[in-house]
Amino acid sequence: MATIDVHHHIETHEHDDHGHEHHHGNFWTNYIFSEDHKVIAKQFLLTGMAWALIGGVLSVLFRLQLGFPEANLSWLKPILGGWLTADGKIDPDFYLALVTMHGTIMVFFVLTAGLSGTFSNFLIPLQIGARDMASGFMNMLSYWFFFLSSVIMFVSLFLSTGPAAGGWVIYPPLSALPQAIPGSGLGMTLWLVSMALFIVSSLLGSINYITTVINLRTVGMSFTKLPLTIWAFFLTAVIGILSFPVLFAAALLLIFDRSFGTSFYLSDIYINGVALPNQGGSPILFQHLFWFLGHPEVYIVLLPALGITSEIIATNSRKPIFGYKAMVGSMLGIAILSFVVWAHHMFVTGMNPFLGSVFTLLTLIIAVPSAVKIFNYVTTLWKGNIRFTPAMLFSIGLVSFFLTGGITGLFLGNSAVDIQLHDTYFVVAHFHLVMGSASFFGMMAGVYHWFPKMFGRMMDEKLGYLHFWLTFIGVYLVFFPMHYIGIAGFPRRYYSWTAFETFSGFADLNMLVSIAAILTLAAQFVFLFNFIYHIFRGKPAPANPWNATTLEWTTPRLPGHGNWPGEIPTVYRWPYDYSKPGSKEDFIPQHIPFSETPESNLPHENDQIKLDLGGAGVGGDKH
Amino acid sequence: MNEAVDFKIVEAPAKPISMNPKKFGMWLFIASVMMLFMSLTSAYIVRQAEGNWLYFELPTLFLISCGVIIASSVSMQLGFWAAKKDQFSKIKTYVAITTVLGFTFLVLQYLGWKDMVSNSVYLVGNPSGSFIYILTGLHGLHIVSAIVYLLIVLNSASKLKISSSNMTQMEMCTTYWHFLGLLWLYLFVFLTLLR
């Protein structure tokens, strides 16, 4: 079978005449209450970006306090109003609220809803070859629950008592007693209501993602031919379904403690010398429940970013991803292990030291699949024909952060070492690198890479490079010094250290961090301009701008409702046929049958054709 | 080289196995509800292990509600089989019986609460009592949602929209109902054993 007629397979794609029926709704059904996964993805993206901006501004506000404790901030009066003290400082209660809201917004609204919501919605149907999600209606509902939850969280920022202020982990008793701090009043109530809605939104989304991936794949798209993005989104959704109900349970009991007088988390508490009636509760119980979600949640945030990175690194190295099965296996390992390490956040709650060493062991084991992934990224890059697109740079940035941040996890995972490091800036440095920055970079990489498919136009590469380098350097300048500050013992969530002589030596380091944070935030406006301007003015994108193999690039430039005007393509091969020896092009898309690529087929692929030939009983000369 | 044509025809990738997305989604929903109750019962265990725990008898009414919920599952299953055999009037009867039993269950739970109150076990107080109110209340809320679902099914049944060729709704409702029944049995056994 030396030569094979290439033209035959085309006919399978040319059945345009009985194409999908077209929807011509009005403005409301097309753009607002749309059930189309691509529109919903964009809604998630834009809402997520708005939240990222708000979260970023909040962080700069509290960094001003930390970096310049003596400065007079009265020029911020128009924005902050009553939250400035008479001598122009940020009110200490409001400082706590800022930290809390920054954490909540970034973890849940930006990196969970913004990341999964955008890319799971956008890519799952396009990459598995489906017309839409399993239930468009549930998908729409998922966005609107998120929107409602966003509105409530946003409103809480403007309360006279301020938003929630007990940290993003909302530990009781602080969060349970309105008398404790102003933020535990109405702000905390709104936080809980908002998060309850958020959980509903997340569950609706996850149920849809899993159902779609399992049941709506196109012909030939077996699990071993799934792009790693889809594997990542799929496992993320599984983790979400199993862990968010637990947060719901934790929040439910907290709501009862706050509003109905129960004592799940409260016991023996005196406020201003007066004993509260609550007896028999356990605040540690809350931590167990919270971190049973909380740790899987960090992987909910990270896995989609890792999936996106796998795709982009393979595409732009023009090489098959190294160790596809190992990548899937390590994601599975991470997903399972993420449920059995939660107590590493609680080493200093007085837990049994033996239990502590069990959790140390389990925690260190989770570093193994993480290391496998890093190794595979690097080996994929190794000797590749690397194209440094902005998306590629952001993906490589992710790998870098994942590595630097992951290494500090090993220190924190030791129950003994953690006694010194717990709740210091070392922890802040750890999770901002490994989770915050890595996932944020994954999200940015995704936006740069799939912008042409989302909006049919190209973004500007030069601005992308500028954005990357400013952000990359900025992130390291912000978070690297924090390791030293943390090892020196600086506790996190402290309003000011100027009262402690020991810490005054770090004043300039804190100032450097704050300046870098401001510059990094400023750099995001380069991106915003690039993004918004090129939605309208970018040059039209070619059908497959990155010469990628996955199915989304076989759709028209601006796919309509139903994604493919004709039949959905059939899948014949895995998504990583880049630079296959013998092939004319350096990529072979997933929908090209082996029978059309005899020059590059491997023996077992040829066998498959032959075998099928025999099996089907079709006659003909087989040499 | 005419064989090319043959190659094309025979290289037929398999269609992935798939099931009805709605039914599948129902199972996922059930998984998340299960996680909710698993986490609450684990919290119960953790909290109990810390001591300062009030001991009291579970209301005997809860045992009766176990019987009612089992009976309701039986009638639901009979309704399901009736639907498979296209016995339209029987579907309605059985689903209606299930609905009534569901209401009975809720009333029994409510009376159980009253029993606990007369026993001086309140929602507010030692967590050992609060947990029971939360667990039964949350389960009751799910039963309410399932009763709403039963009424929807009843409505479809009276419009003859349920038949052996159109089983999805009936099947999902049956699954959900059985699950909530099992969930109650689990909670009952759990609460009985971990006093």
Ligand code: HEM
């Ligand atoms: C190499 C594997 C990792 C290990 C061994 C590890 C270990 C730890 C430990 C022991 C802590 C608790 C520190 C303390 O509070 O004293 C911690 C905190 C944290 N880790 Fe990791 N980690 C790893 C990877 C990750 C990844 C991949 C993410 C996110 C994607 C992540 C996100 C976080 C977050 C958000 C916190 C802090 C939560 C808070 O207290 O606010 N970690 N890590």
Ligand SMILES: [Cu+2]
């Ligand atoms: Cu963790």
